[in-house]
Amino acid sequence: MKKALLFLVILICCTSCSDDAQYVPVPPAPKVIDLPETLYNYTNLNLPPHFLSNDGIGLPSSVNGIDNNPASNPVTDAGATLGRVLFYDTHLSRNQTVACGSCHRQNLAFSDSPVRSLGFDFVPTRRHSIALINQRYYARGRFFWDERAPTLEAQVLQPILDVHEMGLTANEITQKIAARPFYSPLFQAAFGTGTITNERIADALSQFIRSIVSSQSKYDNGRAQVANRLVPFPNFTAQENQGKELFMKPVNEGGAGCFQCHATEAFVSVNSGPKNNGLDASSTVDFGAFETFPSNNEFKGAFKIPVLRNIAQTAPYMHDGRFANLVQVIEHYNSGVKNHPNLSPQLKDINGNPQQLNLTESQKAALVAFLRTLTDENILSNQKWSDPFINQSL
Ligand code: HEC
Numbered sequence: 001m002k003k004a005l006l007f008l009v010i011l012i013c014c015t016s017c018s019d020d021a022q023y024v025p026v027p028p029a030p031k032v033i034d035l036p037e038t039l040y041n042y043t044n045l046n047l048p049p050h051f052l053s054n055d056g057i058g059l060p061s062s063v064n065g066i067d068n069n070p071a072s073n074p075v076t077d078a079g080a081t082l083g084r085v086l087f088y089d090t091h092l093s094r095n096q097t098v099a100c101g102s103c104h105r106q107n108l109a110f111s112d113s114p115v116r117s118l119g120f121d122f123v124p125t126r127r128h129s130i131a132l133i134n135q136r137y138y139a140r141g142r143f144f145w146d147e148r149a150p151t152l153e154a155q156v157l158q159p160i161l162d163v164h165e166m167g168l169t170a171n172e173i174t175q176k177i178a179a180r181p182f183y184s185p186l187f188q189a190a191f192g193t194g195t196i197t198n199e200r201i202a203d204a205l206s207q208f209i210r211s212i213v214s215s216q217s218k219y220d221n222g223r224a225q226v227a228n229r230l231v232p233f234p235n236f237t238a239q240e241n242q243g244k245e246l247f248m249k250p251v252n253e254g255g256a257g258c259f260q261c262h263a264t265e266a267f268v269s270v271n272s273g274p275k276n277n278g279l280d281a282s283s284t285v286d287f288g289a290f291e292t293f294p295s296n297n298e299f300k301g302a303f304k305i306p307v308l309r310n311i312a313q314t315a316p317y318m319h320d321g322r323f324a325n326l327v328q329v330i331e332h333y334n335s336g337v338k339n340h341p342n343l344s345p346q347l348k349d350i351n352g353n354p355q356q357l358n359l360t361e362s363q364k365a366a367l368v369a370f371l372r373t374l375t376d377e378n379i380l381s382n383q384k385w386s387d388p389f390i391n392q393s394l
């Protein structure tokens with residue numbers, strides 16, 4: 001009797017189970033990230049010819065020999081794809097609120113609009129966020145305003161470990177990523193096995209950042225049509241061409257001398273390292289690269305020269321975000337340079353005093369108009385550098 005009852009219970013149960021299976025389909029696992037079937041191309045930079053050969057005027061203009069990509073971590077499509085996901089993953093912060101992409105926003109050329117960005121605990125960063133464009137063309141290969149990170153691979157874990165920015169410990173980084181099931185196949189594709197390590201995370205993030213290269217601005221379209229950067233560009237207005245000439249020419253030739261420091265077609269820092277551009281007469285709160293190299297007195301008040309590509313999107317300006325717009329930046333170089341003991345020689349006149357460019361209002365406006373020609377829409381909107389997360393809460 002008992003056996004029959006048990007049989008009946010099992011029978012009812014099974015019937016109801018199979019009924020359930022028939023009428024209530026198991027919902028598919030919700031998608032967390034949206035990646036393309038065929039990987040985006042991060043490897044072929046498609047550099048225009050002007051990036052690849054010097055134009056023979058003054059300082060080198062090409063990017064030859066200044067790429068900081070180490071042979072040990074070449075950019076691959078699968079590696080940069082993994083890097084993209086990590087770059088936008090808020091799970092790399094203590095309370096799942098902040099990702100790299102929170103302070104390096106694509107629509108702001110991978111910079112941020114507040115003077116100081118907020119970390120996961122709402123504590124502001126010490127300095128202003130830096131645009132992550134053409135970073136591979138900083139020949140010294142050191143990162144941060146004060147060059148404290150010796151390589152990009154070393155830099156990219158530091159915001160995650162920073163107690164205010166993302167706030168994880170080294171062990172937690174691997175644990176948090178390993179807990180997300182979609183990562184294992186991405187590591188497999190990028191590195192041959194699904195093993196997750198902090199070193200691999202750093203390599204993938206670095207690959208993603210090195211893939212962000214700007215070479216498709218209005219400036220590039222014009223530059224491609226002429227023999228060298230000093231020839232007026234056919235696609236420029238008269239004002240933009242005037243600004244270009246001022247930017248490119250040294251002060252003793254009637255220019256504003258900007259190219260002396262903001263160098264090459266990539267508009268990156270000249271190779272000689274951190275410089276003092278006369279923001280203050282003395283250093284009191286932020287000693288810049290001297291904090292990293294305390295035996296180099298000439299680095300007191302010297303900072304890494306930032307990239308000028310997409311500069312119209314990266315306000316506010318300078319390491320402390322003190323200038324709200326480009327008009328203020330130009331006025332600084334025109335009349336505001338202070339006599340810091342380490343003021344860079346490029347910003348001194350023949351008597352060793354801070355330069356006074358004495359630009360007219362129309363020359364200042366021309367320089368601003370020229371800087372706007374460095375805007376590259378591809379950087380701001382290409383899907384391959386965009387946030388792939390559909391649902392961060394999962
Ligand atoms: C809370 C805001 C914030 C977050 C989150 C953040 N950054 Fe930054 N990032 C900054 C600031 C501010 C600086 C400049 C700090 C300095 O130089 O002292 C910076 C600098 C950098 C630089 C140096 C660029 C150069 O020209 O030297 C790189 C590279 C970078 N960040 C990558 C990343 C990556 C990768 C992540 C995620 C793992 C990340 N950042 C997360 C705010 C942030």
Ligand code: HEC
Pocket residue numbers: 131247256257258259260261262274275276277279302303304305306307308311314316317318319320329330333344345346347367
């Ligand atoms: C001696 C080298 C030098 C020269 C010459 C120079 N700059 Fe700079 N520039 C720098 C340094 C260094 C910084 C960053 C300083 C800091 O934040 O402490 C900078 C920052 C900038 C910034 C802000 C970028 C950002 O992301 O915040 C702009 C814009 C700029 N310069 C434009 C110009 C223009 C235009 C000229 C010519 C009129 C010029 N520079 C000449 C060294 C130079």
